[in-house]
Amino acid sequence: MSDTSRAAPATARSEPRTAPTLGTIGELRASGYDSEPVKFEMRRNLLARIAAEVAVVEGVLGYDDDVLPALENAIIAGHDIIILGERGQAKSRMIRALVGLLDEWIPVVEGSEVNDDPLAPISRHARELVAEKGDDTPITWVHRSKRYGEKLATPDTSIADIIGEVDPIKIAEGRYLSDEHTIHFGLVPRSNRGIFAINELPDLAERIQVGLLDVLEERDIQIRGHKVRLPLDVMLVASANPEDYTNRGRIITPLKDRFGTRIRTHYPVDLETELAIIHQEAQRPELRAMRVEVPPFMAEIVARVSQLARRSPRVSQRSGVSVRLSVANFETLGAAAVRRAVRHGEHEAVPRVSDLDALWPSTLGKLEIESLEEGEDEEVVERLFKTAVLQTFKERSPTEQLGQVVGAFEDGAVVHAGPDLASAAYLAVFEQIPSLRLAAMALAGSESPGALASAIELVLDGLHLSKRLNKDAAGARATYRSRT
DSSP: OOTTTOOOOOOTTOOOOOOOOOOBHHHHHHTTOOOOOHHHHHHHHHHHHHHTTOOSSTTOOSOTTTHHHHHHHHHHHTOOEEEEOOTTSSHHHHHHHGGGGSOSEEEEETTOSSOOBTTBOOSHHHHHHHHHHGGGOBEEEEEGGGSEEEEEOOTTOOHHHHTEEEOHHHHHTTOOTTOGGGEEEOHHHHTTTEEEEEESGGGSOHHHHHTTHHHHTTOOOOOTTOOOOOOOOEEEEEEEOHHIIIIISOOOHHHHHHOSEEEEOOOOSSHHHHHHHHHHHOOOOOOTTOEEOOOHHHHHHHHHHHHHHTTOTTBOTTTOOOHHHHHHHHHHHHHHHHHHHHHTTOSEEOOOGGGGGGGHHHHHTTOOBOOSSTTHHHHHHHHHHHHHHHHHHHHHSOHHHHHHHHHHHHTTOOEEESTTSOHHHHTTHHHHOHHHHHHHHHHHSSOOHHHHHHHHHHHHHHHHHTTSSEEEEETTEEEEEOOO
16 A cells, blocks of 8 residues: 555644645556555554554543553444533543544545545435546545544534535525535534544433434435435544433433443542642743742642542532643642742742642632531631641651751740742751751752742641641631640
8 A cells, every 4th residue: 555545643733744646536546555444444543543653532641451451442343432421520531532543634525514435425426426537536635634533412403404404595596495405514524434423422412312323223314304325434423421420311222222332531549640740731931030939749639639629528529620620720829839939030940838828719710629517628628728738748758857846836935837938938947947947958858949949838837737736827828836
């Protein structure tokens, strides 16, 4: 087979290269081109990726042991796929990445609305054109990015959107209703020889779901009683929220039975994966005159809040706790640090524990709290953050210096903290509590004022949450003193 007929596998992000120059069916035949069903094409390119140790979906973390192998098996088996998962579990990203398994270019009959294969046309337009011109029939080349169709299932979605409808404008132009040329094809036929995705399939009205039965099983469509049979070549992929899958909406049993593979996604199961997703997805403020540096322990606190929320009985697990919560909180944390640093005229923005109050708006907007009384949602969020800070403190704080730090407070030391203090102001604390310098240095791993100030706040708040210091709080400002 010639190089003009098959493009090397590439990722969905690759830029289109120049299309092949073959312009007629005759030239295409002479090149040795051979038609291939889209699922065969995707299988071939996937197996090439597996052999080359290239991921089928790039940028999706935490699925290497379950979700991605299931996805690869489904593609190799030639199945249509439904992906079940709560919000923020990369369902759409995985579906859209499948475009990278298509050949870069395919030939179609010129003017075809349904990507007619020049060697096996299915639409009336293409069949008549090939019958008239034979090997001189003009062809065009379609890039893989144009072979993907997607529809968000909404209650107002119609059969005309999905399958097609008779076009009244063409009737007004003088065509007969029985003329197949009056048909305006929907999204599924226009995705012929490609991938069609339906997001949130249970939200699709049941009578519309019925219209997909022939597409999935017989691979053909019927429109308004026309005696037209289009043997479509399409891979159908759908996503659904498990809550919708069983309650608010449902997938009709015959349609559910026609999907070859059902894949269940999940949230990150460990802190390391949550952190990796945060660092991959979060946007940091790009400032020329300021360096934004988030200490590892502050990033861990953000990740732990999400992990704790997914286990909390006070948070609705039916709605899920999206990874978007972690990403939004991380971005807000950086923004709060930048805002504070600008106010103090600093050139370094390092988040602290006192900046966590700024994360409440971005947290409350992404959690469904199981509460009956007003104000309980704030209490639940406060408890999540306190627990996350305490767990991080226990895992990271050097215990050998903490006894001396507590002893200094018992001797009368008092420390003020909060966003109203510049980072350099914290360094004066080391004069009255030298042991705090050692604890802060071990945490910060740096001698920069911003990093040390952040480490000091974690030590002090951790000692308070572990009931070894008292904390008098007024807004974000706090005063730490001995419990005696």
